[in-house]
Amino acid sequence: MPTFVSKGPMITTWYRFLERFIKIKNKNVALLSKVTLDQTLFAPSFIAIFFTAQGMMERKSRNQILEQLESVAYTLSSAYATERAVAINAVLKACMQLIPCKIPSLVADFSAQAVVNLILHKNFPDDPIVGEEDSGDLRGESGKPLRLRVLELTNTVLDSPIDEEELLQAIDRGSYGGGSKGRMWTLDPIDGTKGFLRGEQYAICLALIIDGIVQLGVVGCPNLPVDHEQPDGEKGCLFIAVKNQGAFQRSLSSTDEKPVRFADVSSPESASFCESTEAAHSNHDNATKIAALLGITKPPVRMDSQCKYCSVSRGDANIYLRLPVQEGYEEKIWDHASGSLLVEEAGGKVSDLYGKALDFSLGRTLKSNVGVIVAHPNIHAKVLEAVQTVCNE
């Protein structure tokens, strides 16, 4: 209450002060100076006073008030704040529709892509989307049974229900070819289908790429324990990263975000590494040899999907190896965009097998990269050396 009461007089006094002390003849420069002072001095101070007073009235502790101030400052200062909020909402909704009951993976995949694409299109109608799925299998008489199941599931989380044609259109909005210019989103509606089928790890992965650079990534992991130390505790996490703004984790059941950081590790011997559960997606034999060369004694943590990126980002493991199995396989941008930004924002380093940065500007695949190596910057070079020794044998 006092904050609201004081708001009017404070603002009036501040603007009077600006009028009196900014005596610049050029009107544009004067206006710019006032706006600068307003945004850098008054607005932050006023917001701090407002939330501190509000916290005190709500009998919050000092730490709770500080946490709230930090979160407000972060939200206000962030570029891509709208995109971040929309992406979180889209991924959350896609996660929520998959949790309640056992759903066939095809239905889940199409429905998740429809939900995310619909939300993206509503908020950013001009943004193209590079999505993994297309509506081919849902069309015509033969696709009708699947189409109706997907439609039913999709409508469980939408504010206003859509019809069959709108469903097909929504899925096909993911057909963009990618490239190096402008904005685009990339979506893997269900990454880690094998994990989904086994009831293990899978992820809904969404990223915003601008001029070939990943700016925002949101990864929903409905089966990942919120706390690695408590594998039987609450499950379901959302990971969020915006370029130069850090990486965060929240549970699916709460809006509270906590920063995530790579675990500090000074030498590879003490590290642990993760890799795909599927030997067809990452070469397990080579990983064993690399681990031996690095002196790693802990067994690999095997997991499906971009949950691996999330795991290393919050320090559950220190290295993620994705080693080619099949010559000529081109990794897909939706399999790495959000995860790689998350790792970088959490303080990790991502490269391909040759130490090259992942290049998201070349279309739907990472055609100039081979494999993926993620590690703490302290040990990345050593890991890379071991990878190259083993893979060049």
Ligand SMILES: Nc1ncnc2c1ncn2[C@@H]1O[C@H](COP(=O)(O)O)[C@@H](O)[C@H]1OP(=O)(O)O
């Ligand atoms: N030969 C391959 N090498 C690397 N990744 C692959 C290969 N074949 C498929 N994938 C992709 O691996 C991803 C899952 O990775 P993980 O095993 O780490 O969970 C899937 O998106 C899958 O793509 P797709 O869905 O097109 O089959």
Ligand SMILES: [Mg+2]
């Ligand atoms: Mg995938």
